[in-house]
Amino acid sequence: MVQAWYMDDSDDDQRNPHQLEPNQTLSLEQLKNLGVLYWKLNADIYETDPKLAKLRDEKGYSFSDIITIRKDTLPNYEEKLKIFFTEHLHLDDEIRYIVDGSGYFDVRDKDERWIRIAMEKGDMITLPAGIYHRFTVDQKNYTKAMRLFVGEPVWTAYNRPADDFDCRKQYIEYINKTLAAVASI
Structure with missing residues (x-):
């Protein structure tokens, strides 16, 4: 099951867990x-998994590919890691399914804290369009992920600041409404 926590402000290696002391976890x-949406799937059968096929059909994920992030397979590995770890957003949802290995997605909360x-x-995640985020491998230095898209793949990342995009404004509006609704319960 996926784990999430608020990060410390340390400048240590980005591949370290960066947990606060004491750790402050977040629930699904x-x-x-x-x-941020999450599913646990059976990555041993990702090519034929009926649960994944159903999700793809329901969500309209019509395109996918596999990226292997490992020093011996990804050209310009160190440069790519820096790019992935630069805070950015996308105009579309980012959907990633870890079929092998491990890594970290970091997202900003409403108060700008890193999570x-x-x-x-087996972990699959959807990050909504307009959320600031970044990715890094962990100490194992290996992630194999399926990248899924609605329609043709769009690879463009907009580094922060990118607050003028409509998707960012819509995301902020969504967060404000969601958190106001949660607070009123």
Whole structure:
């Protein structure tokens, strides 16, 4: 099961967990309130998994590919890691399914605090359009992920600041409404 926590402000290696002391974890419900969706799938059968096929059909994920992030397979490995770890947003949802290995997705909460989401084999996540985020491998230095898209793949990342995009404004509006609704319960 995926784990998430608020990050410390340390400048240590980005591949370290960066947990606060004491650790401050977040639940799947808290991630969902940020628009981050999660599924646990059987990565051993990802090519034929009926649960994945159903999700793809329901969500309209019509395109996918596999990226292997490992020093010996990814050209310009160190440069790519820096690019992945630069805070950015996308105009479309980012959907990633870890089919092997592990890594971290970091997202910003409403108060600009970093939340680290530890992903491992079988974890699938959707980050909503307009959320600031970044990715890094962990100390194992290996992630194999399926990238899924609605329609043709769009690879463009917009580094922060990118607050003028409509998707960012819509995301902020969504967060404000969601958190106001949660607070009124």
